[in-house]
Amino acid sequence: MPFRAPTARLALKPLSPSPGHDELDGAWWPRSRxxxxxxxxxxxxxxxxxxxxxxxxxxxxxxxxxPRKLLVNGHV
Structure with missing residues (x-):
């Protein structure tokens, strides 16, 4: 079964990446405070x-x- 991400209110674009290091820039509209x-x-x-x-x-x-750190997919 393919990965289906929930709908996010998000706009992203890649910046000039260096090999093995991708950077994104964009905007995000959270749903809560x-x-x-x-x-x-x-x-x-x-x-x-x-x-x-x-x-x-x-x-x-x-x-x-x-927050200074978050737990995401099993890593901090």
Whole structure:
């Protein structure tokens, strides 16, 4: 059965990648104000499609709590 990612409110484009290192740029529209839950769900979807997610940048002006680390698909 093929992988079916849930519908995400997301717009991404690849930046100039170096070999073995892909970078994405884009925008994402979360469904709640719980950043820990939202980032984990976002990374769960992107991880099998783009490889292990190691960094996500968010604007701290819009989030009262920003997690330093998340558990995603069995890794931190």
């Amino acid at each position: 719980d950043l820990t839950h939202e980032l984990a769900a976002l990374a769960d979807v992107l991880d099998p499609l783009w490889g292990r997610i190691t960094r996500i940048a968010v604007n701290p002006r819009y989030w009262s709590t920003i």
